Amino acid sequence: MGNINWYPGHMKKTREMIQSNLKLVDIIIEILDARIPNSSKNPIINEITANKKRIILLNKADLADKRETYEWIRLFEKEGYKAIEIDALTGRGIDKLYKILNEFQAERDEKKRNSRPLRIMILGVPNVGKSSLINRLSGRKSTKTGNKPGITKGKQWITLENGMQLLDTPGILWPKFEEPEVGLNLAFAGSIKDEILEIQDIGLELIGFLADNYPEEFMNRYKLSGLSDDKLANMEALALKRGFILPGKRIDYERTARTVIDEFRAGKIGKITLEKA
Ligand SMILES: Nc1nc2c(ncn2[C@@H]2O[C@H](COP(=O)(O)OP(=O)(O)OP(=O)(O)O)[C@@H](O)[C@H]2O)c(=O)[nH]1
Numbered sequence: 001m002g003n004i005n006w007y008p009g010h011m012k013k014t015r016e017m018i019q020s021n022l023k024l025v026d027i028i029i030e031i032l033d034a035r036i037p038n039s040s041k042n043p044i045i046n047e048i049t050a051n052k053k054r055i056i057l058l059n060k061a062d063l064a065d066k067r068e069t070y071e072w073i074r075l076f077e078k079e080g081y082k083a084i085e086i087d088a089l090t091g092r093g094i095d096k097l098y099k100i101l102n103e104f105q106a107e108r109d110e111k112k113r114n115s116r117p118l119r120i121m122i123l124g125v126p127n128v129g130k131s132s133l134i135n136r137l138s139g140r141k142s143t144k145t146g147n148k149p150g151i152t153k154g155k156q157w158i159t160l161e162n163g164m165q166l167l168d169t170p171g172i173l174w175p176k177f178e179e180p181e182v183g184l185n186l187a188f189a190g191s192i193k194d195e196i197l198e199i200q201d202i203g204l205e206l207i208g209f210l211a212d213n214y215p216e217e218f219m220n221r222y223k224l225s226g227l228s229d230d231k232l233a234n235m236e237a238l239a240l241k242r243g244f245i246l247p248g249k250r251i252d253y254e255r256t257a258r259t260v261i262d263e264f265r266a267g268k269i270g271k272i273t274l275e276k277a
């Protein structure tokens with residue numbers, strides 16, 4: 001889970017590695033977290049992948065707000081991309097992905113004589129579901145094919161059921177760092193190591209967001225009959241409901257925060273999107 005410490009040298013190396021891999025592929029699959037499509041986007045992906053065809057996947061759509069996911073897809077489509085929602089874990093949406101890939105293949109076959117099967121690479125920031133997607137796509141029917149003649153040496157490729165070639169290691173890109181809001185969103189979604197965060201602060205901010213944006217889901221989950229404008233008051237009400245009380249009748253803020261964060265990540269509070277398109 002997002003435990004890479006990105007530093008400028010590492011970012012430069014990653015970029016160079018991805019750019020050299022880019023030369024080997026025809027199409028990029030960019031995975032975003034449907035709950036945080038903006039915060040889970042690498043800041044320079046447009047620059048890195050310029051002139052490559054790109055499909056945008058909103059993964060973990062099972063955890064996100066359907067309406068918001070729809071708006072994000074419309075936005076990306078307006079920007080000229082193919083965009084779909086998927087759940088890499090269950091495979092929902094993978095059929096649509098194959099349909100798009102097949103369309104790109106047909107387009108290529110029309111343009112080029114002796115066209116070959118598409119070569120694909122997956123890109124995304126840590127924890128968005130790259131490995132899950134690769135596992136899902138590779139399934140049982142596919143075979144790993146290293147150093148296949150005609151395909152660049154030294155690279156491991158997975159042959160998909162439709163014959164296309166998928167690079168077996170995804171490109172892991174760095175997330176945005178500058179905006180504090182992005183950091184919070186990545187923390188809420190579980191893309192930043194919890195140890196480096198003040199869990200009580202993260203929990204408090206998440207409670208604030210939920211009370212403002214998903215009040216019904218939040219009240220239902222924690223059996224609250226009303227909400228305060230003050231996030232700390234809401235946190236305390238929740239703690240009392242759940243009995244998160246320490247000796248001396250002190251509120252266990254740590255446990256309260258941990259609980260809300262865990263339940264949010266597990267989708268127990270509801271289908272929630274943290275960023276609007
Ligand atoms: N609910 C849900 N969880 C998912 C989905 N896809 C992946 N996950 C979970 O998200 C976490 C990260 O998934 P990975 O596939 O390991 O993500 P990754 O992008 O390969 O992560 P790194 O290798 O760390 O960069 C795992 O706990 C997965 O089980 C999905 O569609 N829905």
Ligand SMILES: [Mg+2]
Binds near residue numbers: 130131132
């Ligand atoms: Mg992985």
